[in-house]
Amino acid sequence: MSNYFVEMDNITKYFPGVKALADVKFNLKSGEVLACLGENGAGKSTLMKILTGIYSKDSGTIKVYGEVVEDMTANRARELGIAIIHQELNMCHHLTVAENIFLGRELVNGIKLDNKTMNQEARKTLDSLGIELDPTTLIGDLSVSKQQMVEIAKAISLDAKILIMDEPTSALSAAEIRELFRIIKQFRDDGVGIVYISHRMEEIDRIADRVIILRDGHYITDMLYQDTNLDEIISHMVGREIKEKFPQVECKIGEKIFEVKNLNAGRLVRDINFELFAGEIVGIAGLMGAGRTETVRAIFGVDPKVTGEIYIDSKQVTIDKPIDAIKAGLVLAPEDRRHQGLATKLSVRENVALPNLDILGGIFGTINRSKEKKMNAEAVENLKIRLPNVEVPAASLSGGNQQKVVVGKWLARDSRVVIFDEPTRGIDVAAKVEIYNLMNQLKEQGVAVLFVSSELPEVLGISDRILVMCDGKITADIKNEQVTQEQILHYATQFEDKKD
Amino acid sequence: MMMSKNSKGFLKKIVSRRGVGQVLTAGIGLIIISAVFAIINPIFGSWNNISNLLRQIAPILIIGIGQSYVLITGNIDLSIGSVVGMSCMMSATLMTRGVSPLISSLITFVACMGIGLMNGFLVARFKMPPFIATLGSMTIARGIAQLVNNNYNTDSIGENANTFRDIFYYGKTVGIYNPVWIALILWLIFNFVLSSTKSGRHLYAVGSNEEAARFSGVSTFSTIMTAYLVSAFCSMIVGLVNCATSGAGTMDSGTSYEMYAVAASVIGGVSTLGGTGILSGTVVGASIWGVLQNGLQFAGAPLAWRNIVVGVIVIISVLLDVVFRMSKKVTIQKEEKQIQ
CATH class of the missing domain: 3.40.50.300 (P-loop containing nucleotide triphosphate hydrolases)
Structure with a gap:
């Protein structure tokens, strides 16, 4: 039995007119932060959506904890302990913080919702993240940065073994980012496998154990972060094939x-x-x-x-x-x-x-x-x-x-x-x-x-x-x-x- | 900073919670118009009138509950009025043919739930626009109402049905007409389901952000289906009330009720965009509707004016909601700017 949480091989995905992923391989170990890197359109988000069952693959195999998963669906992924923090916020604005965190897995007392416990649990999760937030506030009343922290809290409260974060910091303040990184490291030390997608190189520097690089829907390489440096990473990310001919016209610059x-x-x-x-x-x-x-x-x-x-x-x-x-x-x-x-x-x-x-x-x-x-x-x-x-x-x-x-x-x-x-x-x-x-x-x-x-x-x-x-x-x-x-x-x- | 605001924030939170604010506003409105009508014509405030008024409000509240369920999921049910008519005609026809009121009601129940199932499937499974899907089922249900007795209103449902008529309209329990009790019981049940159970929470979630709900493992199909079944059930009950009222089946029974149901919901703060609103609001909305109809009649206003006033009230209540939402959005944006 391998020590990989996730092994994806030969993953191919077509969108109308485009091959979004071509024979991509990807793996994730327990207790590591894996930075998934690539330019726009390299296929990072698509790959993660396949892993979490939001998109279905056209070919290839997905193994989770060493076992092949044929039909990955959003529900199956959740059962397997895979949680994702989406790049776009995905929350119910009319529900409270706690209601969003527990959405789809509400705690009940008989048939009655146990709001008190849910609020307490949500409070605990928020506290552990250092977020000062009342769990009974409506999501729609929060700023984008706070909403993002709730999204993170929601993923964390799932007790996920595999946690995927797609650009989690884009709306966060420096203090919030520091807190998030502390949590990520804590989860890593507890054996959670974390995939971290970000364009911010200095964040990669602070947190990545290993990097995997995609380009144009292809797997390029993966390596331990300690064996590489940002310049090398960037040189792998760019260098896309130039397929098109670009017609050039010389013109005098006018007024x-x-x-x-x-x-x-x-x-x-x-x-x-x-x-x-x-x-x-x-x-x-x-x-x-x-x-x-x-x-x-x-x-x-x-x-x-x-x-x-x-x-x-x-x-x-x-x-x-x-x-x-x-x-x-x-x-x-x-x-x-x-x-x-x-x-x-x-x-x-x-x-x-x-x-x-x-x-x-x-x-x-x-x-x-x-x-x-x-x-x-x-x-x-x-x-x-x-x-x-x-x-x-x-x-x-x-x-x-x-x-x-x-x-x-x-x-x-x-x-x-x-x-x-x-x-x-x-x-x-x-x-x-x-x-x-x-x-x-x-x-x-x-x-x-x-x-x-x-x-x-x-x-x-x-x-x-x-x-x-x-x-x-x-x-x-x-x-x-x-x-x-x-x-x-x-x-x-x-x-x-x-x-x- | 958060902590120090808490005591003051408590009241604010209650008010902002799922449209409680709008329920309070509408409630104050209800008290004011009731007082005005009572001053204009003292008969309005008599116990006799109030008990009649409550009985008038009851059916509107019941269909309002159904429509509110559907609206909260971000959909609409236009078939309500026709299902009322279908229920009225079907139960009456069966009773005139000698079927016992109980069995008649059960058969009617099954048939009406069929319409609810159809609505649910069309909207939740086949993703049809709810306006079109329920426009179709509205026409079908009205057709069934006309079909069951060969395009005639029925004869009297007879002596055997006297108990039925007492239960659904004429009888009183503890001095209050039975339909009021029926409405109260249904309200208690459905209010509990909506506010305190998983299914209720999912109704709000689906109406607020269907995709987010699905990603969280909520079954959007069964949630939307539940809403349409509740709506069909409520319509069926009102059909029985109408049948008991007139003692016969009338083919145009329930005409325009779907709109009264929307009015009751919306006046009470249920958003047609989904995700927000509470059934206490529907009570206030249905009451405002009933008080206006009844009070304007006592004040000597002709029917035309009653329609115009009710229409204006519906528009004002939605307008208030829209304005409130806009101002809230601006406040959040300002706060965000300050953070930066």
């Missing part, structure tokens, strides 16, 4: 078109300052939760700004709502095509026309059909959107073509600044290249192009300049000349020291 000064909008958008010039493409790189999407949302007026000035062509503009941005010549092709980018049940024609109804207007507010037709024909032509006709619902198109429609609806009007958020996520290579060509085309037309991407090769391949974000701040603004993936990752993990 300044766009400027953001002192933008603040919540925890993930702090002191943002940057400029965009005509004839350049600027990429924003950073890890999950760095605040990239939040930044462009705040610029576009989707989310409220706390402070911040925006200039287009040296004129200050006020953007409180997306319509203000559109009128000022600033558009955003959002991250989530199906929810934010398209009205998927409407036809392609209607989608393209939607943000442009002002210029398509006939008399009495009717829509000028011939102008609409012309606009659509141009969009389809320019973007090489493949579709039977413009009357088909947007939902029926492939991901790549949907993305082109999202872009197309914005390009139908003359804009000064075009922002793309993850423009190539989940689309095939050929469609990606077409999107890149389109960005180049905009650049040649003297439009300022800004794009957010989690794909480092893409950022390096297409940008003229790169902004790197970490924890809501811009940590680097560098010209894309001989920049390496290592350098970017270095800036992307430049967390401030949390102060007490």
Whole structure:
């Protein structure tokens, strides 16, 4: 019998159009803290969701305590003593702290709930974590950081033998993190196996016994932390294969078109300052939760700004709502095509026309059909959107073509600044290249192009300049000349020291 | 800091707890409007009227309990009124054909639970939008109500059913009409289940965050199913009350009751978005509904005005809830900012 708590071999998982995991192996021993590392999209969270029965694997074997588990489900995982703290908070806001901790395994006295004991037990767990919190407070009344501590308390109170923590510290204060690490070490010494997922390298340094590195859905290596160092780890994490060809276009940098000064909008958008010039493409790189999407949302007026000035062509503009941005010549092709980018049940024609109804207007507010037709024909032509006709619902198109429609609806009007958020996520290579060509085309037309991407090769391949974000701040603004993936990752993990 | 706030926090906590605050607000509203009606027309406050009023409120409270269960899980049951009608027609038809009231009621019970099962399956298993699923079963149940006696209202349910009529409507126990006792007993049972048992806790959890509940090992299927079965059961009871009241089956019995049930729940602080609300609120909500109907009648207001007033009250109570929630969100955000 092996001393492994978990052994996963040849795990493969497909998502529509993507191979998320390819023959991944993974193991976890009793009494160790295993840091699971990798860039965005490396497959860490997917692997952990397979281990906890949230996703099912397409092939491979899972052994827990040396025995093969065929069908892992969320309930089976719980019975086996596997607990996970999710990256996204998963709590019932209308229930109290204690009610959430005991949800699904309530203590009863006959048929009556034993609230008194549950509150006491919850209090004990919270005390052991050093959390000052009344167990009868409603979760919805707590700050995000407190909610996260409750989530941790919940996992801990399960008496798990295998504890998975996916970015548990992202919303915690320094004192809370210290307390959490104390607990983790205590659990480790009691023989619990702990998987720790984090982008924060200094946390890995403080807590990891062993690291396992994934890249592009593949297992790369695993090693004892004492035998390695952060530089070596980072070099294993990057070095993704560059599959795509990146079309390059040389352009003379023109005048300044766009400027953001002192933008603040919540925890993930702090002191943002940057400029965009005509004839350049600027990429924003950073890890999950760095605040990239939040930044462009705040610029576009989707989310409220706390402070911040925006200039287009040296004129200050006020953007409180997306319509203000559109009128000022600033558009955003959002991250989530199906929810934010398209009205998927409407036809392609209607989608393209939607943000442009002002210029398509006939008399009495009717829509000028011939102008609409012309606009659509141009969009389809320019973007090489493949579709039977413009009357088909947007939902029926492939991901790549949907993305082109999202872009197309914005390009139908003359804009000064075009922002793309993850423009190539989940689309095939050929469609990606077409999107890149389109960005180049905009650049040649003297439009300022800004794009957010989690794909480092893409950022390096297409940008003229790169902004790197970490924890809501811009940590680097560098010209894309001989920049390496290592350098970017270095800036992307430049967390401030949390102060007490 | 936490500790020093505790004594003051205690009251605050009670009030914020699952909509207790809104129940208190609505309760004060109930007292005020009752007082106003009593001043306008002294007959309103007479024992005779109050005991009639309670009997008027009872069926609304019963269906309100059912609807509250469903609303707390974040769903809705539009079939309530039709199930009331189906129960009324089915039991009456059976009784006119010589079946004993007890057996008639049992057969009716089984049939109505069938509708509840169907609702539960459609919503919980097949993930149909509850509005559509129960719109379908609402139409089906009304069709059954019309079908059982070949599209006619029934004749009188006869002398044999006199005890049945006493139990469900005309009789009194300790000076209070029986339907009031029935409502009270059902309220005690279902309030206990909701507030003090595992199943009750799961109803709230599913309504608050279905995914979180599932990840915690809560069976969302049986939870939602429970809610729809309780709702169908309550509707069946009210159907029997209606049958006893008129002494015959009427095909349009229970029309619009599903909306009265939503009104009673919502006025009492049950959120249509799920996860919050208590059955004490449903009592207050049903009472406000009854007092307005009865009091406005005594004040000489025509039916049209009664409808308008009830509608306005429903909107105001939901509006208060929405405003309250927004202000709470802002407070939490401010606190978070201070922490940083």
